[in-house]
Amino acid sequence: MTDDLLRIDGLRAGYPRRRIIDGLSLPPLRAGTVAAIVGPNGAGKTTLLRALAGLLPATGDVRYDGQALLQMTPAERARYVTYMPQSLPQGIALSVIESVVTALRVSTFAADRPESLVHAEADAVLQRLGIGHLALSPLDELSGGQRQLVSLAQSIIRRPRILLLDEPTSALDPRHQIDVMQAVTETAKSDGMIVLAVLHDLNLALRWVDRVVLLSEGALAAAGPPEDAITAETLAAFYQISGRVERCSQGLPHVLFDGKIHD
Numbered sequence: 473m474t475d476d477l478l479r480i481d482g483l484r485a486g487y488p489r490r491r492i493i494d495g496l497s498l499p500p501l502r503a504g505t506v507a508a509i510v511g512p513n514g515a516g517k518t519t520l521l522r523a524l525a526g527l528l529p530a531t532g533d534v535r536y537d538g539q540a541l542l543q544m545t546p547a548e549r550a551r552y553v554t555y556m557p558q559s560l561p562q563g564i565a566l567s568v569i570e571s572v573v574t575a576l577r578v579s580t581f582a583a584d585r586p587e588s589l590v591h592a593e594a595d596a597v598l599q600r601l602g603i604g605h606l607a608l609s610p611l612d613e614l615s616g617g618q619r620q621l622v623s624l625a626q627s628i629i630r631r632p633r634i635l636l637l638d639e640p641t642s643a644l645d646p647r648h649q650i651d652v653m654q655a656v657t658e659t660a661k662s663d664g665m666i667v668l669a670v671l672h673d674l675n676l677a678l679r680w681v682d683r684v685v686l687l688s689e690g691a692l693a694a695a696g697p698p699e700d701a702i703t704a705e706t707l708a709a710f711y712q713i714s715g716r717v718e719r720c721s722q723g724l725p726h727v728l729f730d731g732k733i734h735d
């Protein structure tokens with residue numbers, strides 16, 4: 473049955489001597505949904521993304537549009553899923569635009585698209601992320617934040633059905649954080665892409681995403697619309713901080729941290 477849903481049921485994943493995620497099930501995610509994966513350090517957020525990307529052994533029932541993702545070969549899975557790691561590898565002798573064009577070329581979607589069209593597409597993605605001016609810069613001469621934006625451009629241009637982003641805004645100034653969240657949410661809506669983004673910034677999650685998945689010790693602690701999952705109660709129970717979510721003068725939700733609960 474096709475349904476454009478990402479379903480995760482009974483997922484188990486981890487490392488050779490340590491299982492981190494032990495039977496995780498999430499409410500289904502619909503095409504076009506942007507979900508933030510949040511939770512304290514070591515909760516298993518990266519492990520979850522890497523398991524879904526096929527970079528770690530995993531068992532369980534994970535389906536997109538009725539198709540079992542965990543049973544696919546890497547090549548088959550790459551048709552559906554793109555994973556953006558926390559950092560780009562160093563030592564790649566390409567310009568920014570060449571690296572984005574290459575990312576599109578290696579995906580199955582653009583193998584026979586004319587060169588001029590591929591370049592125009594790459595340029596449009598760079599503009600959208602506010603880094604059009606870096607198109608001809610060598611990758612190895614970029615700052616940490618600029619590298620993060622290029623890595624996102626390489627991921628978005630492939631137009632995956634499922635985009636997995638590991639802390640896509642961690643190195644970015646506020647303006648570029650907005651560029652990223654805007655580009656990701658717009659692309660999700662226009663292309664029907666499902667995005668799972670690990671975010672530590674709960675305010676970005678409150679402001680931009682459709683769903684929040686809160687993990688704690690490899691298990692689901694809360695899931696739902698941002699203001700249902702990020703509450704004074706969940707901040708206390710899973711982050712051990714006293715805090716609250718309040719609306720600012722413009723009606724936007726913000727999380728305020730009052731202090732630690734235990735020293």
Ligand SMILES: Nc1ncnc2c1ncn2[C@@H]1O[C@H](COP(=O)(O)OP(=O)(O)OP(=O)(O)O)[C@@H](O)[C@H]1O
Nearest residue numbers: 487488490492511512513514515516517518519520
């Ligand atoms: N290669 C590894 N081998 C063994 N254990 C690992 C490995 N990588 C991570 N872990 C453990 O798995 C657990 C979850 O790590 P993970 O990186 O998924 O957490 P996270 O929620 O992404 O954390 P953070 O917010 O700090 O990035 C941690 O306890 C960590 O020590």
